[in-house]
Amino acid sequence: MGDLPPEQPQLPNRVRKPRQSPNRARKQRQQAERKEQKEQEAKPLDKEEMLREFLAISDQGLSPLSPLSSAFRVEIARAGGTANMSKPRESDDMGLKAPFFVSxxxxxxxxxxxxxxxLDDLLDGFSKQKTQIYKRGIGHFPCESAPITQVLKQLWFPDPESTFYAVNMEAKSAVMRIPECLYGIYNLDPKDIKTTTNITPQFSFVDIHVDHGRHGLTALSEDCVKLWALYPLSDYNKAKLSEVYNKNSLFIALQGRLEKGEFCIQTAAEALYLPPGYIHATVTLRGGLTPGIQFTNA
Structure with missing residues (x-):
């Protein structure tokens, strides 16, 4: 008998994986990004680290946020750092009514x-006629063509290049009230108080302005963090503000020119009381919802 030919090794059957559709792949990426976002949100808030990250943007010369970050860095340094706003203050060191945090x-x-x-409550009562949508850096004029979906998308996927935020939305169930501690300082009128809410993704910026004649109280949703710039409406500051009031980017234009600035970082644990006439601006370090009320003296 002749020699038998050697057995050929058995090759494993090739299993062809089904080709993934682009839509399915995109959906999986989005799910992974949302999971990562939720994991980040579940971490304890480190508001000082958030501030450092925002101020570090000033070193990124090509970022559209660099001028704003740089102006905040300069102004916070001029103020000697962020302030402790946790104790009620009837007046600041100039004798003017002062802002402070309440629980x-x-x-x-x-x-x-x-x-x-x-968010469900806000969208249930959403009115396009009552809600204004703004884009960071476009002065004080709303973007009438921007849809609310542009803002909602950026709550989960922030866009530092082109940030949109919505203001003056009304919720049925989220209703704020004047805390008792303010009645101990001011003679306030609790009538006709209406809670309105802004949707502010990360990098939203509300430029310097003054809410004349009304007290204000601003809270935050559980995941939101804001940086406030606060200046008293002194005669000196009023004069400086009037010099640039018709310009865009007032905070940047006023860098180094206003006196007695204070800066604070707000989380959901606090609400910020703002007395009538106080100059202020805000930048959102972590996106979320910003409800607030305004009220007058009795």
């Missing part, structure tokens, strides 16, 4: 809603 738990008629519940 946010004192500022709600009912238990605060979760962000998802709050």
């Amino acid at each position: 946010s738990g004192q500022c709600w008629e009912k238990k605060p809603l979760s962000t998802d519940e709050f």
Whole structure:
């Protein structure tokens, strides 16, 4: 008998993986990004680290946020750092009414809603006629062509290049009230108070302005963090503000020119009381919802 030919090794059957559709791949990427976002949100808030990250943008010369970040860095340094606003103050060192933090738990008629519940409530009563949508850096004029979906998308996917935010939305269940501690300082009128809410993705910026004649109280949803710039309406500051009031980017234009600035970082644990006539600007370090009320003296 002749030699038998050697057995050929068995090759494994090739299993062809089904080709993934572009839509499915995109959906999986979005799910992964949302999961990562939720994991980030679940971490304890480090507001000082958020501030450092925002101020570090000033070193990125090509970023559209660099001029704003640089102006905040200069102004915070001029103020000697961020301020402790946790104690009620009847006046600042110039004798003017001063802002301060109060516990946010004192500022709600009912238990605060979760962000998802709050957002559902806002969208249930959404009115395009009452809501204005703004784009960071475009002065004080709303973007009438921008849809609310542009703002909602940026809550989960912030866009530092082109940030949109919405203001003056009304919710049915999220109702704020004047905390008792303010009645101990001011003679206030609790009538006709209406809670309005802004949707502010990360990098939203509300430029320097003054809410004349009304007290203000601003809270935040559970995941939102804001940086406030606060200046008293002194005669000196009023004169400086009037010099640039018709310009865009007032905060940048006024860099180094206003006196007695204070800066604070707000989380959902606090609500910021703002007395009538106080000059202020805000930048959102972590996106979320910003409810608030305004009220007058009795």
